[in-house]
Amino acid sequence: MILLQVIAGGLLLGAVYALFSSGLSLIWGMMNFINFAHGEFVMLGMYAALLTVLWLGGGPGVFGLAAAMALFLLGVVVYFGLIREVMRGPMLAQILSTFGLALLLRYAAFWIFSPDFVTLPQTSLSGTVDLGGILLTVPQLVAGLVAAVLTLAMHLLLTRTAIGSQLLAVAEDRNAAMLMGIRPDRMQALAWGLSAASAGIAGALMAISFPFSPAVGETFALTAFVVVTLGGFGSVPGAMLAGLIVGLIEALSAYWIGPIYKDVVVYGLFVALLWLRPQGLLGRA
Amino acid sequence: MTRWGLLALAAALVAYPWLVAGSDSAAFLQDMGALVLLAAIGASAWNIVGGYAGQISVGHAMFFGAGAYLPLLVYQHWQLPPLVGVPLGIAASLVIAVLIGFPTFRLTGHYFSMATIAVAELVRIVVGNWDFLGAAIGLQGPATARGWYDVIFRSSVPYYYIFLAVLALLILATWQMQRSRLGYYLGAIRAGERAARSLGVPVRRYKLYALMLSATFTSLAGSLYALKTGFIDPDSGLGILVSVQMIITAALGGAGTLFGPLLGAAILVPLQTATNTWLGGSGSGLTYIVYGGVIVLIARFEPGGLVELWHRLHAARRRRLEMRHAA
Numbered sequence: 001m002i003l004l005q006v007i008a009g010g011l012l013l014g015a016v017y018a019l020f021s022s023g024l025s026l027i028w029g030m031m032n033f034i035n036f037a038h039g040e041f042v043m044l045g046m047y048a049a050l051l052t053v054l055w056l057g058g059g060p061g062v063f064g065l066a067a068a069m070a071l072f073l074l075g076v077v078v079y080f081g082l083i084r085e086v087m088r089g090p091m092l093a094q095i096l097s098t099f100g101l102a103l104l105l106r107y108a109a110f111w112i113f114s115p116d117f118v119t120l121p122q123t124s125l126s127g128t129v130d131l132g133g134i135l136l137t138v139p140q141l142v143a144g145l146v147a148a149v150l151t152l153a154m155h156l157l158l159t160r161t162a163i164g165s166q167l168l169a170v171a172e173d174r175n176a177a178m179l180m181g182i183r184p185d186r187m188q189a190l191a192w193g194l195s196a197a198s199a200g201i202a203g204a205l206m207a208i209s210f211p212f213s214p215a216v217g218e219t220f221a222l223t224a225f226v227v228v229t230l231g232g233f234g235s236v237p238g239a240m241l242a243g244l245i246v247g248l249i250e251a252l253s254a255y256w257i258g259p260i261y262k263d264v265v266v267y268g269l270f271v272a273l274l275w276l277r278p279q280g281l282l283g284r285a
Numbered sequence: 286m287t288r289w290g291l292l293a294l295a296a297a298l299v300a301y302p303w304l305v306a307g308s309d310s311a312a313f314l315q316d317m318g319a320l321v322l323l324a325a326i327g328a329s330a331w332n333i334v335g336g337y338a339g340q341i342s343v344g345h346a347m348f349f350g351a352g353a354y355l356p357l358l359v360y361q362h363w364q365l366p367p368l369v370g371v372p373l374g375i376a377a378s379l380v381i382a383v384l385i386g387f388p389t390f391r392l393t394g395h396y397f398s399m400a401t402i403a404v405a406e407l408v409r410i411v412v413g414n415w416d417f418l419g420a421a422i423g424l425q426g427p428a429t430a431r432g433w434y435d436v437i438f439r440s441s442v443p444y445y446y447i448f449l450a451v452l453a454l455l456i457l458a459t460w461q462m463q464r465s466r467l468g469y470y471l472g473a474i475r476a477g478e479r480a481a482r483s484l485g486v487p488v489r490r491y492k493l494y495a496l497m498l499s500a501t502f503t504s505l506a507g508s509l510y511a512l513k514t515g516f517i518d519p520d521s522g523l524g525i526l527v528s529v530q531m532i533i534t535a536a537l538g539g540a541g542t543l544f545g546p547l548l549g550a551a552i553l554v555p556l557q558t559a560t561n562t563w564l565g566g567s568g569s570g571l572t573y574i575v576y577g578g579v580i581v582l583i584a585r586f587e588p589g590g591l592v593e594l595w596h597r598l599h600a601a602r603r604r605r606l607e608m609r610h611a612a
Contacts, residue, residue, distance in 0.1 A: 093588040100580025
């Protein structure tokens with residue numbers, strides 16, 4: 001029974017991983033660009049949620065939305081202020097730009113919020129649910145389900161709407177899209193906004209059940225790299241499946257080997273993946 | 286750099302400890318000189334793969350850590366002279382380099398960057414929880430020298446000259462590399478991998494050579510650090526900030542230039558010492574906010590670093606002078 005509970009917990013957290021990883025995957029699919037600050041975006045989503053609760057009050061709906069909007073704005077600003085320019089530069093500039101941004105955001109957060117772990121004040125989400133003997137906390141359940149719905153919504157947005165078609169058109173061929181009357185800059189800014197917003201909401205969802213500090217961003221960035229590589233770069237459904245798998249592997253290795261080693265197992269999986277199947281589970285060679 | 290400029294630089298570097306010997310804070314200045322050289326060694330080593338080959342490693346701390354840990358490990362467990370651990374550190378670094386480079390160098394450069402940060406983090410967690418390697422507490426070297434082979438000196442000056450010799454060797458090796466087939470191939474790879482491959486450059490193999498050369502010297506930098514301080518723990522040997530230090534030092538001076546890393550070190554190390562002295566313990570956090578900001582600014586405005594900026598300003602001035610001359 002405990003094992004089942006561990007599996008359920010892992011899958012629910014995995015759904016949140018899938019949400020912010022699909023944001024990273026979207027940027028890669030659009031512009032072959034890895035955002036090294038993606039984990040910091042998740043971390044900022046957590047603090048955005050905290051500040052909203054402290055200043056405005058309100059439930060998860062309010063602070064989830066606030067985190068999403070704040071990070072959407074940040075994503076758009078980062079695109080216009082930094083990414084648009086470095087995309088034309090050498091590889092060095094592309095990788096260092098978001099790596100430097102990650103450091104800047106992480107240590108600025110240390111400076112502003114102190115390195116101590118904090119938790120959200122008690123919200124309306126509490127208590128546990130008994131699903132045929134499997135005990136799950138309500139925040140855990142809500143976070144997993146909301147994340148799954150949002151990831152699905154992102155997938156539908158990309159595949160079933162006009163905006164999604166325009167995004168994919170820019171990803172396919174920037175110049176051809178421009179000739180069709182699509183503004184590539186706007187679309188890429190939108191992609192950065194959506195990507196950062198997905199990280200922001202995921203952060204807010206995790207903030208309900210886990211204590212956090214400015215240092216957590218690095219772990220989330222690495223988790224997203226593993227998920228996106230496992231799922232195949234640029235694929236949202238792949239990220240969804242891979243997020244669940246990584247969540248499960250983490251939970252099981254924490255249960256069987258020890259909580260300290262769950263990251264070791266996941267990063268080890270990443271290296272193994274690079275050797276054996278770098279195109280991911282669903283990707284083609 | 287001209288021959289006379291090079292000679293003047295070499296003379297200044299050799300004379301530095303002697304020049305500051307008369308000052309009130311001679312020991313402090315000599316120690317800072319040694320630290321500048323050490324930072325320059327690390328950054329020059331990163332520069333081989335990050336600058337010349339254009340493959341951005343954000344996890345070079347793992348090579349530095351391997352080089353720093355093994356000398357102290359052989360002392361801690363078997364009382365061997367730390368020097369014995371130096372080649373072992375290099376061997377371990379080469380194994381890690383192949384482990385990462387072999388699979389990622391057939392993919393685009395982003396995979397290499399992601400793999401370096403993931404493996405560096407993996408190594409840091411494992412070492413931080415493994416009692417044999419000192420876990421979170423770290424390892425200590427011999428407290429007093431049992432003989433010359435322990436490489437322990439009370440003054441910083443002997444370290445300064447050891448570091449200077451290693452840096453000279455590294456710059457010479459890089460200069461040789463620049464003029465060799467390896468250097469031309471790496472230049473082609475950096476300019477455009479697909480074009481290089483279509484011209485018959487064995488891209489993957491040469492990127493791996495560059496990484497192995499870089500890992501060797503980074504490991505050596507770690508060993509020198511451990512020999513000098515006689516202490517290493519997961520943060521000082523394997524933390525992400527160790528990698529950041531190498532990257533920003535090389536990128537500020539000029540990635541892919543021979544003397545850029547030394548220039549970067551000569552600016553950053555005194556600056557960091559100054560902020561830490563003025564702001565106390567709280568200064569270190571601020572330092573890394575500034576580092577992050579500087580890295581972003583370099584990437585956004587001047588990816589070639591100060592060396593390229595200087596060349597550009599210099600060329601512009603010469604053009605102006607020629608115009609005036611013609612007029």
